Amino acid sequence: xxxxxxxxxxxxxxxxxxxxxxxxxxxxxxxxxxxxxxxxxxxxxxxxxxxxxxxxxxxxxxxxxxxxxxxxxxxxxxxxxxxxxxxxxxxxxxxxxxxxxxxxxxxxxxxxx
Amino acid sequence: xxxxxxxxxxxxxxxxxxxxxxxxxxxxxxxxxxxxxxxxxxxxxxxxxxxxxxxxxxxxxxxxxxxxxxxxxxxxxxxxxxxxxxxxxxxxxxxxxxxxxxxxxxxxxxxxx
Numbered sequence: 001x002x003x004x005x006x007x008x009x010x011x012x013x014x015x016x017x018x019x020x021x022x023x024x025x026x027x028x029x030x031x032x033x034x035x036x037x038x039x040x041x042x043x044x045x046x047x048x049x050x051x052x053x054x055x056x057x058x059x060x061x062x063x064x065x066x067x068x069x070x071x072x073x074x075x076x077x078x079x080x081x082x083x084x085x086x087x088x089x090x091x092x093x094x095x096x097x098x099x100x101x102x103x104x105x106x107x108x109x110x111x112x113x
Numbered sequence: 114x115x116x117x118x119x120x121x122x123x124x125x126x127x128x129x130x131x132x133x134x135x136x137x138x139x140x141x142x143x144x145x146x147x148x149x150x151x152x153x154x155x156x157x158x159x160x161x162x163x164x165x166x167x168x169x170x171x172x173x174x175x176x177x178x179x180x181x182x183x184x185x186x187x188x189x190x191x192x193x194x195x196x197x198x199x200x201x202x203x204x205x206x207x208x209x210x211x212x213x214x215x216x217x218x219x220x221x222x223x224x225x226x
Contacts, residue, residue, distance in 0.1 A: 042216035098214045104158035
């Protein structure tokens with residue numbers, strides 16, 4: 001049981017490049033979400049999904065896309081990377097809604113030059 | 114709007130001291146959930162506790178205890194006889210029905226030998 005996995009662990013991009021952060025969970029959780037962590041700002045919700053085929057925006061969705069074609073996977077796409085997207089990204093999953101305990105992946109540290 | 118305030122940005126103690134991390138929240142709902150997470154230097158987010166708004170009983174788990182007081186909208190976390198391994202950033206978070214999980218900015222705890 002791997003829990004929540006994220007790849008890559010580290011990534012450096014140039015401004016304007018696109019990339020996909022991968023997230024997978026093997027706990028059959030319906031709810032998955034993406035957060036970014038910036039110094040002094042805690043974690044902020046980017047996008048979330050309450051089940052396969054259903055996604056919605058969080059607090060800071062601009063510049064990011066998501067899709068949920070399966071229960072297990074919830075990739076986060078950066079369309080055109082900007083230095084403001086330099087951050088640590090965490091994926092999380094929980095059995096139900098956000099009221100349930102969320103289990104976090106190890107994070108991806110992204111630097112945009 | 115829901116909000117979580119962790120006024121203590123950094124706390125430094127000497128090993129074996131007791132330390133309390135404060136968490137004050139704002140919500141308009143009567144049904145909500147509070148969480149504490151630990152982020153050690155390795156970077157992962159570790160779930161510590163979940164509490165719903167109808168359960169005001171204090172919780173103790175080993176050296177950890179939590180004091181939930183609805184009258185003051187606080188959910189404080191105390192570590193008794195702190196250890197170096199307790200050094201981490203601690204986040205308090207609030208979930209309100211129909212909304213999203215909102216994190217405080219975190220408190221950096223350093224326990225010195």
